[in-house]
Amino acid sequence: MARMERLYDFTTLRLYDFANLFRKVIQSHSRIVFTLAFVVFYFILSVASLSAQISPGDLSKAHSALEGISNCTKCHTLGEKVSNDKCLDCHKALKSRINQNKGYHVSKEVKGKECASCHSDHHGLKFEMIRFDEKAFNHQLTGYTLTGAHKKIDCRECHKPDFVSNSDLKKNKKTYLGLDQKCASCHEDFHQKTLSNNCASCHNTDAFSPAANFNHDKTKFALAGKHKTVECVECHKEETRNGKKFQQFAGVAFNTCTSCHDDPHKNKLGTACSECHTEQSFDIFKGMNKFNHNKTKFALKGKHKQVDCAECHKMDAVTPLTVFQDRLGIATSNCAACHKDVHENKFGNNCAECHNENSFHNKKASADFDHDKTGFVLAGKHEVVDCKKCHKASFTDPLPHNTCASCHTDYHDKQFAQSGKSPDCAQCHTVDGFLGSLYTIDDHNKSKFRLEGAHVATPCFACHKPDAKNKWNFRNIGERCVDCHEDVHKGYISEKYYPGQSCEKCHVSDSWQASHFNHDQTNFKLLGAHAQQSCMACHGRGDISHDIKKSKFIDLSSQCNSCHADVHNAQFAQNGETDCARCHGFDNWQPTQFNHDQTAFKLEGKHAGVACEKCHKEIEKDGQVVVQYKLERFECVDCHQ
Numbered sequence: 001m002a003r004m005e006r007l008y009d010f011t012t013l014r015l016y017d018f019a020n021l022f023r024k025v026i027q028s029h030s031r032i033v034f035t036l037a038f039v040v041f042y043f044i045l046s047v048a049s050l051s052a053q054i055s056p057g058d059l060s061k062a063h064s065a066l067e068g069i070s071n072c073t074k075c076h077t078l079g080e081k082v083s084n085d086k087c088l089d090c091h092k093a094l095k096s097r098i099n100q101n102k103g104y105h106v107s108k109e110v111k112g113k114e115c116a117s118c119h120s121d122h123h124g125l126k127f128e129m130i131r132f133d134e135k136a137f138n139h140q141l142t143g144y145t146l147t148g149a150h151k152k153i154d155c156r157e158c159h160k161p162d163f164v165s166n167s168d169l170k171k172n173k174k175t176y177l178g179l180d181q182k183c184a185s186c187h188e189d190f191h192q193k194t195l196s197n198n199c200a201s202c203h204n205t206d207a208f209s210p211a212a213n214f215n216h217d218k219t220k221f222a223l224a225g226k227h228k229t230v231e232c233v234e235c236h237k238e239e240t241r242n243g244k245k246f247q248q249f250a251g252v253a254f255n256t257c258t259s260c261h262d263d264p265h266k267n268k269l270g271t272a273c274s275e276c277h278t279e280q281s282f283d284i285f286k287g288m289n290k291f292n293h294n295k296t297k298f299a300l301k302g303k304h305k306q307v308d309c310a311e312c313h314k315m316d317a318v319t320p321l322t323v324f325q326d327r328l329g330i331a332t333s334n335c336a337a338c339h340k341d342v343h344e345n346k347f348g349n350n351c352a353e354c355h356n357e358n359s360f361h362n363k364k365a366s367a368d369f370d371h372d373k374t375g376f377v378l379a380g381k382h383e384v385v386d387c388k389k390c391h392k393a394s395f396t397d398p399l400p401h402n403t404c405a406s407c408h409t410d411y412h413d414k415q416f417a418q419s420g421k422s423p424d425c426a427q428c429h430t431v432d433g434f435l436g437s438l439y440t441i442d443d444h445n446k447s448k449f450r451l452e453g454a455h456v457a458t459p460c461f462a463c464h465k466p467d468a469k470n471k472w473n474f475r476n477i478g479e480r481c482v483d484c485h486e487d488v489h490k491g492y493i494s495e496k497y498y499p500g501q502s503c504e505k506c507h508v509s510d511s512w513q514a515s516h517f518n519h520d521q522t523n524f525k526l527l528g529a530h531a532q533q534s535c536m537a538c539h540g541r542g543d544i545s546h547d548i549k550k551s552k553f554i555d556l557s558s559q560c561n562s563c564h565a566d567v568h569n570a571q572f573a574q575n576g577e578t579d580c581a582r583c584h585g586f587d588n589w590q591p592t593q594f595n596h597d598q599t600a601f602k603l604e605g606k607h608a609g610v611a612c613e614k615c616h617k618e619i620e621k622d623g624q625v626v627v628q629y630k631l632e633r634f635e636c637v638d639c640h641q
Helices: 002-028 031-050 060-064 067-074 084-090 092-100 225-227 302-306 378-384 441-444 453-456 528-530 537-538 605-609
Strands: 238-241 244-247 511-515 617-620 625-626
Touching: 084 092
Parallel strands: none
Antiparallel strands: 238 244, 617 625
């Protein structure tokens, strides 16, 4: 073997030398040298193809189609050894798995190695290029770990063309590629596609049977009681399907017990066996808690639900065909069939008119008993009143019921009494409840206090408040505004404007904001823009909260500068005060009262048409920019250049 490898290297070296020479000749651009070199090179190649000493040995059978020195570059790169890229260009299936980072050839044991380090050639036609110790091979490196029975079988039991789906790989009888990891790719589907193709959800690799991973509790039919000890084949029958042995696991009916079991009651008690029986034993009866008696013609209600079955049904000497059949045909209204009539038929035999199944002592006075026949129709709150609230002694004793006061006390303690007699409650209240009233606004307007403006929308309890004894007060609560409302003006407005705290002198009942106060009563008559301002604009001193206690209605100065800033910087002040009204009116800031002819400079000729600002310029005085109206000189040259 060593001698063959040296011969291979020598021959390859010679060919590489000639190839390099040939390349240099081409680069020299010498036609003569090129021609000679080409003849020599062709001669050498011809001789090499005839001489067995140039090749290190015959190729293996798999590569035999590549024999001949003209095919060397299909595997070799000139000046180098075997090229991995050229190997993978032929072995495309392997290249695809390597690109996907899958399989043995991307494992830490192989990754980075040259192909020729494991798969060398030129060792003869029968040389096995794929050779390894199968027993020592770590199959986990392929990405598929062998477990259970898979570890014991021969490699060729799995790696054979029968299990390869790719048609090209299938032709190679010795390939290890092309296998799918799904169980069905190697194993026959015993269940014939009736179950999931995820075999591992039930089976493991140790053995196909029993299905070690299967948990019956995760199915729609969890095993309980006796079902746990039943052999699978008792429910999952074996048969022959499509010419092969088959056991049915999917589609087994289990909605009712009779899907598997015979009904000894012959369907007289229905098919819901679990309402009476358990999986522990057919003889264990649990009907008291589970049997749905409402499916029969006698639905159980109230106390009947708690009665033991044996209290109504005979349980001795019965058979599956006669059990619970001894009370057939009894109507739910036929109480006397089981119960003694303690009223001795005084109220008829329809017990349900007064009683119900919850308790014999629960009287259904408004539910079923027709109280309308008594002469007193129950309505509203009366419908839910316990019978004993009215019928304290006997249900047959007559009761007075002409007026509400026959049963109810006068909650208002005669506040509405006239001539010592209180009106009937029904004048204001209904049987639906004492809350709410039939007393209307029209009724209220017939009293001493008419409801007007915002008072119409005010709820009753806002004025009629409960007293210390939590009794509502409807009498002597006051008729004046200050009886209910706080006088916020007290101490802030002279009493002469609202004598006796008579709020109506200024306000109306529609809103506190509205006011009809006549300002002409004061020493300051509202004219022009002043008449359009809100009271607080002047009396609020700029307080945006409109707190009446921060306002000023007394001793408010009528001088303009008490509210308005002097923009003229006291140019027109006399004796320290500026009278704005000398020039301005109340409609706007325009100097409508000002007459220039009354000044020291009478406007004549062209001067009468000149705009004010042409002569009166802005100046800075005492740190304030103002228009100068007081001019000291009136010579022409002072304005005209």
